[in-house]
Amino acid sequence: MKNIRKFLKQFTYPPAAKPVATKQAEWVSAAGKKIPVFVNEYWTAKQRQANALHEVSYRACFKPQLPAFFIENFTQPGELVLDPFSGRGTTALQAALSGRRVAANDVNPLSRMLCEPRLSPPDxxxxxxxxxxxxxxxxxxxxxxxxxxxxxxxxxxxxxxxxxxxxxxxxxxxxxxxxxxxxxxxxxxxxxxxxxxxxxxxxxxxxxxxxxxxxxxxxxxxxxxxxxxxxxxxxxxxxxIKNLNEQEVHHLQQAAVHSCFLTGDAAHLKGIKDNTVALTVTSPPFLDVVQYAADNWMRCWFNHIDAAQIEAGITMAKTLPDWNRKMTAVIAEIYRVTQSGGLLAFEVGEVRGGKIKLEEPVVEIGLSVGFQCEAIMINQQVFTKTSNIWNVSNNDKGTNSNRIVIFKKK
Ligand SMILES: C[S@@+](CC[C@H](N)C(=O)[O-])C[C@H]1O[C@@H](n2cnc3c(N)ncnc32)[C@H](O)[C@@H]1O
Structure with a gap:
């Protein structure tokens, strides 16, 4: 297993014409643990085209380059990759395309309907x-x-x-x-x-x-x-299916046979055994920012799904303490299923105009359930205007930066 801190610090994306050096800062947890913060352009859509099979829209989905970065750099073919807040299934699909086994969960039944079929594209x-x-x-x-x-x-x-x-x-x-x-x-x-x-x-x-x-x-x-x-x-x-190659088709077929799709609360991943997951890449609902049920009413109608039921299950924490409580249960569950040496990459957005930095409570939560915190990683496409590395200015509505806390299970 790579030394994550060294890897993130030294990272430059190979095809970059002018590699940019990683910026580094430090954040200190309540218990005095020093957590490095790395800022760089770790992936961009321009440098790396994602497979067109991903192009199914879903509210608040992340770009395939995000899970691809962790899957390719920190897992081996055949290992199990999980996303407990799977959405359209970006992590699951990217893992499947790369020859990994997949486990995906979401409280919204549309999530499975949108992802699972793409592991078995038809003639x-x-x-x-x-x-x-x-x-x-x-x-x-x-x-x-x-x-x-x-x-x-x-x-x-x-x-x-x-x-x-x-x-x-x-x-x-x-x-x-x-x-x-x-x-x-x-x-x-x-x-x-x-x-x-x-x-x-x-x-x-x-x-x-x-x-x-x-x-x-x-x-x-x-x-x-x-x-x-x-x-x-x-x-x-x-x-x-326009740019699927033969190897990817083969990987998808294999993944389809072994995949595990769950529809339920991320805090109860029944069906996923203890100590089995090599990597989790996930992005939870950010407080009450996105109205998943309202945004999906038409899709629910088409599929005979009761949108009100989704609404009831979706975590819409209005306050940070509520959100922390929920994420504590979820991250403890991810800890249970993670194998020794396995990683969790937990992506949070900048909420309420950057006033709330969710990565800070996430670090504390991860530490409290037993994870080791490797780093806070910020993938930032433009960071010229930034004077203070910790307050990296986010571009319009947070679309161009990802803030990710990386944990490891000892
Ligand atoms: C930010 S989105 C994830 C998007 C995903 N990364 C993608 O690329 O499509 C958060 C997801 O969490 C789901 N969700 C909300 N509360 C949940 C809960 N308590 N348990 C499981 N899933 C939940 C929502 O339905 C939504 O799909």
């Missing part, structure tokens, strides 16, 4: 055949008015696909091609281009309410146009 000819076999049922009616989003025939197609998937589940005939169709259709429901089923609306990781959509339509003087849902599903499928 496009078979996919087309399946789509063509779905009967179009003009008589179906939605439980609510969705006419502000979808043209009449488009809506009939969406309802037909939805009914078909439900029937396949009820008949226990649901297979990996159905799961793929469900994943792509869920992703294509609403968005801001003709590549989505809806008229122009918010980006696909959010969902406007019907009232808000009516206002968007009035402001833009628009009416939902017809969209060919089968063509859109096929086109998106082609895009998703």
């Amino acid at each position: 496009l000819a078979l996919l087309k055949k399946r789509l063509d076999s779905i009967p179009m049922q003009q008589q179906l009616k939605p439980e609510m008015d969705l006419s502000m989003f979808f043209e009449k025939k488009t809506l009939a197609e969406i309802l037909s696909i939805r009914a078909y998937l439900q029937q396949r589940l009820q008949n226990r005939a649901f297979d990996s091609i159905d799961a793929w169709i469900r994943m792509v259709a869920t992703n294509r429901l609403t968005g801001h281009s003709p590549g989505f089923f809806s008229v122009y609306t918010l980006p696909p990781n959010q969902a406007a309410s019907p009232a808000r959509q009516k206002k968007i339509n009035a402001d833009k003087q628009q009416q939902p146009p017809y969209r060919n849902t089968r063509d859109i599903i096929l086109r998106k499928s082609r895009q998703l």
Whole structure:
């Protein structure tokens, strides 16, 4: 195992034309433990293209380069990689593409629906055949008015696909091609281009309410146009698999067989054995910043999921002490499943305009449950204006920097 501190300190991304030296500071925990803080451009989307298979939108997802950095530098093929707040499954998918075994959990059932099918991409000819076999049922009616989003025939197609998937589940005939169709259709429901089923609306990781959509339509003087849902599903499928190579396909097949997908609270990872995980890369909900349930209402409707139930399970801590309590339970659970020498990379955002630095309580929590804290690592794309290394200025809304606490189990 690499010496993490040395590695982070000496790191320069190989293709960088002008490597930038790592900046270093120190933070002292309540018990007097000195924790190094490393700041550098550890990965950028420009330097390293992510696989197109990741391109499924989800609120507050991280870039694949983040888990890729830890997976490639700190695990071996065949080892188990976990994300207990999996979201769209960025960590799980990246681990699978790299030949690692995967375990993923999220309280939102959409998470598994969006990730698991991508471990088993279908043959496009078979996919087309399946789509063509779905009967179009003009008589179906939605439980609510969705006419502000979808043209009449488009809506009939969406309802037909939805009914078909439900029937396949009820008949226990649901297979990996159905799961793929469900994943792509869920992703294509609403968005801001003709590549989505809806008229122009918010980006696909959010969902406007019907009232808000009516206002968007009035402001833009628009009416939902017809969209060919089968063509859109096929086109998106082609895009998703466009740069998979043979080795990655093989890795995905292997990962699919051994994967563990859980839907539940991150503090109870039942089904994951003690001392088995080599690396966890995760990003929890940051206080009450993101409204996951409201952002997912349309996707929940399509999949017959009760959005209110998701809302109840999602950690929406309003205060820091509440958040700390929850994260203590979660990090203790991650400690249980981590193998000796295994790592946890815990990514937190800058919340409330940078006034709350969640990495500080996270260090204390990790230490309290038995982890050793290796470092606080800040991946920062632009840090020229920074005078004080600890208060690294964050770019607009925290999109360009990641603050990650790295722990190791002795
Ligand atoms: C910041 S997002 C993670 C995004 C993920 N890294 C990705 O790339 O898509 C946090 C996730 O935590 C989930 N979540 C919130 N509270 C949870 C809990 N108590 N247990 C498990 N998952 C939870 C949310 O549903 C959301 O998917």
